[in-house]
Amino acid sequence: MSEVSDIIARVKVLREIEEISAETLAKELEFDTEEYQKWESGEKDFPIGALVEIAARFEVDLTELITGTVSKLRTYCLTRAGKAPEASRRSMYTYWNLAYNFHKKKAEPFIVEATADTENKPISLNTHPGQEFDYCLEGRLFVSIGGHEMELGPGDCVYYDSQEPHGMKAVGGERARFLAFVF
Numbered sequence: 001m002s003e004v005s006d007i008i009a010r011v012k013v014l015r016e017i018e019e020i021s022a023e024t025l026a027k028e029l030e031f032d033t034e035e036y037q038k039w040e041s042g043e044k045d046f047p048i049g050a051l052v053e054i055a056a057r058f059e060v061d062l063t064e065l066i067t068g069t070v071s072k073l074r075t076y077c078l079t080r081a082g083k084a085p086e087a088s089r090r091s092m093y094t095y096w097n098l099a100y101n102f103h104k105k106k107a108e109p110f111i112v113e114a115t116a117d118t119e120n121k122p123i124s125l126n127t128h129p130g131q132e133f134d135y136c137l138e139g140r141l142f143v144s145i146g147g148h149e150m151e152l153g154p155g156d157c158v159y160y161d162s163q164e165p166h167g168m169k170a171v172g173g174e175r176a177r178f179l180a181f182v183f
Contacts, residue, residue, distance in 0.1 A: 003066075007051070008042055010065055014058040029053050030129055030163065048087065048095055049128030049162055052108050052182045062108055063100045077102035084111065092118045092169065095180075108182040114141065118169035125165040131183045132162040139176030143168045152178070 015025055026036035031050060038044040046054075055062045061071040066087055077099045084096035087110070098109040112134075123144050134143070136152040143150050146164035151171065160166065162182070170176035 004042060004045060006068060007046060007066060008040055010068065011040060011046075011054060014054070014060070014065075018058070025054075025057070029057060031127075047126040047128060048108075048110070049126060049130065049132070049182055053129050061103060061105065063097065066097075071101045071103045073101045074103050092121065092124060106183070110180045110182070111137070112178050112180045114139075114168060114170040114176045114178075116170055116173055116175050119171050119173065121169065123167040123169055125167040127165050128162050128182075130162050131160065132166070133157065133159045133179075133181040133183075134168070135179040137177045137179060139170055139174045140172040141168050141176040141178055142171045 015022065020028075022036060022040050023033055025031075026033045029050075031053075035044070036050075039046045039050065051065055052062055055065045058065075063069060063071045067085075079098050079100070084098050085100050087095045087097045087100075092114060094113045094115075096111045098111060099105055119142075123142070125144065134141075134152070135157040136154055138154055141152040143152055143158060143166070145158065145160045145166045150158070152158065168176075168178075
């Protein structure tokens with residue numbers, strides 16, 4: 001919970017520096033105002049896509065917004081297998097940030113894991129400005145995008161407008177892992 005409250009505090013400080021209200025920011029980024037209020041109050045977690053958009057809006061790196069640490073690398077960022085920092089935002093998924101220390105990224109690449117127990121849970125849909133590309137690495141992934149439903153297996157991928165309500169979950173009784181690029 002401490003991490004969540006730290007992120008909320010950083011978002012509020014960024015808004016205060018620019019002297020804009022939560023409602024104004026939500027409208028500017030095309031978030032549902034009520035949903036945004038829940039994020040900023042801590043009632044619900046900020047989706048990772050929303051944090052990507054907020055970071056871009058205030059011209060700070062996602063790493064800085066999530067961790068409070070400034071990214072430094074400008075030529076390249078090497079992330080060794082199993083060494084990416086965890087950037088979990090929702091209980092159904094675990095995210096690992098693959099370019100966490102690269103300064104001024106044009107996209108946010110993640111490995112995402114949906115646990116096997118997500119199969120029996122309803123999909124949690126979210127929206128955020130921008131686009132997203134998801135590439136299934138292992139397992140089976142049930143995906144819903146704008147009311148269209150599909151199942152991805154290893155090697156399958158989908159590119160979409162992330163303003164469309166979207167979500168995914170593991171199916172088949174095993175975890176699913178995928179690469180997610182948020183632009």
